Amino acid sequence: MYSIAIDGPAGAGKSTIAKLVAKKLQFIYVDTGALYRGLAYACLSEGLGKENREEVVGVCKKSRIEIAFDADGTQIVLLNGENVNPFIRTEQVSAMTSGISVYPEVREVLLELQRGMAASHDVVMDGRDIGTNILPHANVKIFLTASVEERAKRRYLEQAAKNPAVTMEEIRQDIIERDYRDEHRETAPLKKAEDAVLVDSSFLSIEEVAEAILEVAAGRGIL
Numbered sequence: 703m704y705s706i707a708i709d710g711p712a713g714a715g716k717s718t719i720a721k722l723v724a725k726k727l728q729f730i731y732v733d734t735g736a737l738y739r740g741l742a743y744a745c746l747s748e749g750l751g752k753e754n755r756e757e758v759v760g761v762c763k764k765s766r767i768e769i770a771f772d773a774d775g776t777q778i779v780l781l782n783g784e785n786v787n788p789f790i791r792t793e794q795v796s797a798m799t800s801g802i803s804v805y806p807e808v809r810e811v812l813l814e815l816q817r818g819m820a821a822s823h824d825v826v827m828d829g830r831d832i833g834t835n836i837l838p839h840a841n842v843k844i845f846l847t848a849s850v851e852e853r854a855k856r857r858y859l860e861q862a863a864k865n866p867a868v869t870m871e872e873i874r875q876d877i878i879e880r881d882y883r884d885e886h887r888e889t890a891p892l893k894k895a896e897d898a899v900l901v902d903s904s905f906l907s908i909e910e911v912a913e914a915i916l917e918v919a920a921g922r923g924i925l
């Protein structure tokens with residue numbers, strides 16, 4: 703089995719790129735952020751806040767998270783058998799996910815599921831600690847990043863349509879804070895694995911980034 707790990711901060715384009723690379727190679731794309739989001743949604747549904755650590759850990763441990771795929775390869779997160787994809791992309795879930803993913807016990811819940819996917823399929827897996835922690839022996843490790851300015855600009859364009867009141871400065875601050883939290887948490891912080899290839903997507907198109915990754919993969923015998 704081949705595995706390609708793509709880590710990096712929010713807004714660098716990981717999911718778009720990972721999806722495209724997976725399609726070109728006919729690998730499965732595993733979006734690990736969606737798994738953490740599924741657990742965060744379970745906790746919110748029980749009325750918990752991120753500060754209720756003990757209860758959060760309890761809910762995460764008893765929740766059954768599974769991955770399925772629909773006909774066109776889109777990942778579906780099943781929480782206790784229910785497709786929760788429609789509910790995990792809200793701002794509330796994003797904030798809760800960021801809050802609970804700092805707990806090592808929560809990360810532990812998803813460890814085997816992620817490793818199991820890579821053991822049974824050729825995967826492109828994106829997240830924060832895939833190359834450093836989940837798949838330390840991945841065939842290809844990419845650390846995909848982009849400048850704060852560029853990521854803020856992309857997110858602004860995405861959100862302005864939904865929420866006209868949002869300002870560029872708010873988004874910029876939010877990105878800086880989330881980066882800080884992801885990079886400074888004790889368990890599995892966001893950082894480039896020593897053997898990861900750094901790709902900066904600030905001035906590259908989606909196609910160019912995908913090509914760069916496919917080139918690295920080809921160099922490792924993945925064609």
Ligand code: DC
Pocket residue numbers: 712734735736738739796799800801803828829830831832884
């Ligand atoms: O990639 P995303 O925006 O869907 O991730 C949501 C949150 O989950 C984000 O705050 C970081 C966290 N996360 C993580 O800690 N580890 C991963 N492998 C993936 C996501």
